[in-house]
Amino acid sequence: MTAAVLFENVSRHFGTVKAVDAVDLEIAAGEFFAMLGPSGSGKTTCLRLMAGFEQPTGGHIEIFGETAEGVPPYRRSVNTVFQDYALFPHLSILDNVAYGLMVKGIGRQERHRAAEDALAMVKLPGYGQRRPGQLSGGQRQRVALARALVNKPKVLLLDEPLGALDLKLREQMQEELKSLQKSLGITFVFVTHDQGEALSMADRIAVFNDGKIQQLGTPEDIYQRPQTRFVADFVGSSNILSSAICARLGVPAAAASLRPEAIAIGTSWAEQLTLPGTVTARSFLGAVNRVSVDCDGEKIIVASPAAMPVPDIGAQVQLAFSRNDLHLMEAA
Amino acid sequence: MTLAATQTILPNRPRLTGRISDFLWKHPHVLLAVLLGPPILWLGIIYLGSLFALLLQSFFSIDDFSGLINYEFTLATYKQLLSDANFDIIVRTVLMAATVTLFSALIAFPIAYYAARYARGKWKAVFYLGVMLPLWSSYLVKIYAWKLILAKEGILTWAFTKLNLLWLLDGWLSLPVIGGNSLSVSYTGTFLVFVYVWMPFMILPIQAALERVPANLIEASSDLGGTPQQTFRHVLFPLALPGIVAGSIFTFSLTLGDYIIPQIVGSSRLFIGQAVYAQQGTAGNIPLAAAFTVVPIVIMGLYLWMAKRMGAFDAL
Numbered sequence: 001m002t003a004a005v006l007f008e009n010v011s012r013h014f015g016t017v018k019a020v021d022a023v024d025l026e027i028a029a030g031e032f033f034a035m036l037g038p039s040g041s042g043k044t045t046c047l048r049l050m051a052g053f054e055q056p057t058g059g060h061i062e063i064f065g066e067t068a069e070g071v072p073p074y075r076r077s078v079n080t081v082f083q084d085y086a087l088f089p090h091l092s093i094l095d096n097v098a099y100g101l102m103v104k105g106i107g108r109q110e111r112h113r114a115a116e117d118a119l120a121m122v123k124l125p126g127y128g129q130r131r132p133g134q135l136s137g138g139q140r141q142r143v144a145l146a147r148a149l150v151n152k153p154k155v156l157l158l159d160e161p162l163g164a165l166d167l168k169l170r171e172q173m174q175e176e177l178k179s180l181q182k183s184l185g186i187t188f189v190f191v192t193h194d195q196g197e198a199l200s201m202a203d204r205i206a207v208f209n210d211g212k213i214q215q216l217g218t219p220e221d222i223y224q225r226p227q228t229r230f231v232a233d234f235v236g237s238s239n240i241l242s243s244a245i246c247a248r249l250g251v252p253a254a255a256a257s258l259r260p261e262a263i264a265i266g267t268s269w270a271e272q273l274t275l276p277g278t279v280t281a282r283s284f285l286g287a288v289n290r291v292s293v294d295c296d297g298e299k300i301i302v303a304s305p306a307a308m309p310v311p312d313i314g315a316q317v318q319l320a321f322s323r324n325d326l327h328l329m330e331a332a
Numbered sequence: 333m334t335l336a337a338t339q340t341i342l343p344n345r346p347r348l349t350g351r352i353s354d355f356l357w358k359h360p361h362v363l364l365a366v367l368l369g370p371p372i373l374w375l376g377i378i379y380l381g382s383l384f385a386l387l388l389q390s391f392f393s394i395d396d397f398s399g400l401i402n403y404e405f406t407l408a409t410y411k412q413l414l415s416d417a418n419f420d421i422i423v424r425t426v427l428m429a430a431t432v433t434l435f436s437a438l439i440a441f442p443i444a445y446y447a448a449r450y451a452r453g454k455w456k457a458v459f460y461l462g463v464m465l466p467l468w469s470s471y472l473v474k475i476y477a478w479k480l481i482l483a484k485e486g487i488l489t490w491a492f493t494k495l496n497l498l499w500l501l502d503g504w505l506s507l508p509v510i511g512g513n514s515l516s517v518s519y520t521g522t523f524l525v526f527v528y529v530w531m532p533f534m535i536l537p538i539q540a541a542l543e544r545v546p547a548n549l550i551e552a553s554s555d556l557g558g559t560p561q562q563t564f565r566h567v568l569f570p571l572a573l574p575g576i577v578a579g580s581i582f583t584f585s586l587t588l589g590d591y592i593i594p595q596i597v598g599s600s601r602l603f604i605g606q607a608v609y610a611q612q613g614t615a616g617n618i619p620l621a622a623a624f625t626v627v628p629i630v631i632m633g634l635y636l637w638m639a640k641r642m643g644a645f646d647a648l
Contacts, residue, residue: 053551073554086552090570100556103566151556 002065004029004155004187005050010059012045019045021211022059027155027204029064032181032188034198037208038234043191046208047157050189051080064154074103078155079148083163085140087132093119093143094128100151118146121180138169145177149184158190162197174201195235199223207231224259225327232257232329239263239300241326249273253328260303262325265291265317273326275300275319279311293319387629390622399616409619413627418607418620422627425604428519429587432526433534433580439527440534440579441572447535448542463532471529475596478525482515482597489514512599522598526587533582541575542568577639584635588628604628 007025011018020042027033035043048054049061052073061068063078079100087096094115095102101111112128119125122142132140141161148156161177162170178201181188192198198205199219207214207222207230215222215231226232229240238257246253250273277295284290288303289310300319304310311317345351356363392401393408412418447459466474481487492501505511505518512518545568553563591605602610604624612621639645 051551051555053554073551074557074559078555080552080555082548082552084546084548086546086548088549088552088567099553099558099566103553103556103558103562147556 002029003027003062004031004064005189006060006062007046007049008060008062010046010049010056010061012042012049012054013057018211020049020056023211023213025206025213025216027187027189029187030185032178032201032203033190034202034205035189035191035208036193036195036198036205036235038193041208042211043206043208044159045211047080047159047189047191050155051078051157052076077153078157079151079153080157080159081141081144081148081161083160085132085144087140087143087147089132091132092128093124093130093132093135096132096143097128097147097150099147114150115146118150119143121149122146123176137164138173141165141173145180149180149186153186155187155189158188160191160193162194163192170197177201199235207235209234226257227329229255229257229329232327237301241300242298245275245295245298246328249275249326251323251326251328255329257327257329258300258321258325260290260301261288263300263302263304263319263321265293265302265304265308265311265319272320272322277317277319279313279315279317282310282313293317295319386622387626388622389618390620390626392619394617394619401618409623412620413623418624421602421604421607421624424601425588426631428523428526428603429584432523432530432587433583435523435527436531436534436583437538437576437580440531440538441576444535444539444542444575447539448545449547463535466528467532472592474529475525475593478521478528479516479597482521482524484514484516486514486516516597517599519598522594525593525597526583526590529593530583530586533586534576534579537578537582538572538575541572541578545571574645577636577645581632581636585628585632588631 003026005025005027007023010020010023010025012020023042023046025046035046037043045054049056050063050068052068052071056069063076068076087093088099091099094112097115097118098111101114106114116125116128119127122145124139124142124146127135127139127143132143135143141164145161158177162173165173174197177188190201199222202219204216204218205222206216209230215227217225222231222235226235226238232238232240236259238259241249241256241258243252243254246256275295277293277300279291280294280299281292282289284306286306288306289308291302291304291310293300293302302319345354356366389401390409391405391407392403393406394400395402413422443459443463447456451459483489489498489501492498501515504520505514510519510523512520515521515524549567549571550563553567554560558566589605591603591609594603595606604627608621608624611617611624
């Protein structure tokens with residue numbers, strides 16, 4: 001089966017800055033794919049390479065088996081939902097949504113009917129006569145989505161689509177995007193710096209840093225088994241245990257990652273590993289208490305369920321965790 | 333409690349300036365009135381008032397025998413304005429203003445587009461300098477310079493001769509209406525100087541409008557399948573239109589009212605500005621001069637009304 005998007009050794013350099021550096025990537029058709037990373041990590045440039053706004057300085061890109069380099073954006077069957085929506089301020093909502101069909105020469109009546117349907121799909125029926133300036137951020141987001149989807153793209157690209165929305169709306173849109181993608185069967189590629197968003201929505205995630213993919217895998221893979229220190233730190237802020245601590249635990253390794261929520265305070269079973277330490281700080285975060293524990297000069301963060309008792313600052317505690325939750329890393 | 337209150341709320345300030353500033357802080361509308369009053373009086377009485385007084389003159393008439401103004405309401409002056417000779421002046425001026433505006437927009441757009449989209453840092457400074465520099469030099473000097481350039485013995489004729497293209501220039505000058513003895517005494521010459529002199533007034537508003545068009549709208553259009561031509565027609569042009577209209581208000585109205593350029597570079601046939609100058613000066617016919625002045629105002633009003641109806645300001 002042909003890949004929806006294929007990157008072979010793709011680079012995009014701006015002068016001496018390597019925005020994207022020798023990236024290999026294969027996105028399957030019908031997949032919900034996330035590109036996760038901090039700003040400046042190359043994820044957005046990758047998206048722009050797919051859309052055609054940027055041309056690679058090296059390597060080869062295919063979209064559904066067709067060579068993409070040198071092809072302008074208007075001759076690609078991909079559509080983009082822009083970060084700040086990029087709605088046309090001088091056109092009505094209906095004409096915004098119908099824009100793609102209009103430039104393809106589809107008659108007014110037909111394209112307006114299709115645009116109405118697309119607006120109904122994103123739950124904005126009857127908003128066609130308004131202007132972008134009259135809508136809220138969440139509504140504009142939906143219009144941008146309808147405007148892209150009405151063209152029935154083979155790949156939908158979403159650039160930080162939920163970045164400008166408030167938390168409640170973002171959670172709601174996450175679910176809606178996910179179910180929309182399932183029902184339409186279109187390949188979604190979305191860029192985000194929010195690891196929670198990537199973990200909850202994507203089938204697979206590519207974690208970017210410094211223009212390279214650090215790790216590519218399912219959300220469980222990325223979260224449970226980070227392969228590099230960067231991934232462990234960026235996705236859910238894992239504890240990184242040094243080789244000294246690893247040696248004390250009897251697991252020789254250069255470094256190991258340990259999730260804060262995999263650690264229990266005080267209680268331990270026979271098979272578990274334990275570490276003594278001193279509580280240095282604690283804060284209540286609602287569902288959990290975040291406790292900082294000092295173990296021989298290394299700070300370890302514990303996410304302790306709020307129902308459990310919290311030790312006082314300065315208390316001596318035993319940290320207990322399962323060997324299976326400790327993920328060894330090749331290099332630091 | 334009382335201690336805290338006396339500490340946090342300070343007593344009234346004893347000095348007059350302090351009391352005034354406290355009063356103005358509590359009554360912001362008074363401050364606004366003080367700040368806006370003088371300029372509004374200036375604008376209302378001196379600026380608009382004098383214009384209104386002039387326009388009022390157009391409803392008086394002149395006594396043909398004595399040359400004195402007859403201060404009675406009449407439309408006779410307007411009847412005179414629409415006589416064949418005077419109406420010719422109006423048509424000639426409006427046609428010239430429209431042509432100048434059209435060509436200014438055509439030339440200004442690519443320059444403004446480059447400046448807004450591509451010029452950065454040093455090149456932006458070069459752009460502003462290049463556009464503004466002609467505005468810093470004397471208007472009369474520029475026009476006389478153009479008269480020399482366009483004259484029969486001027487550099488343009490010389491260049492055409494050297495390029496063996498004199499036949500082209502002569503062919504153009506032999507055309508009816510727009511031709512003449514030399515460029516400096518033809519409508520073509522007047523047109524060229526008008527376009528040159530008003531060009532910055534067209535470039536700057538278009539550049540400002542284009543600068544406000546977010547780059548991602550261009551990308552969005554392209555992403556949705558719009559070819560560069562379609563993107564220009566459906567996105568860039570409509571969004572730049574307020575700037576083009578603003579620029580055209582300058583080029584159009586400045587051309588309508590100018591009396592120096594057609595007098596120095598051009599044929600002896602009059603433009604509105606020259607007619608106003610002649611009527612209020614040598615002829616002493618203030619009412620007719622005032623009536624001529626009304627023409628550009630009415631035309632600009634109609635123009636703006638039409639531009640608004642066509643949606644030129646929708647993107648503002």
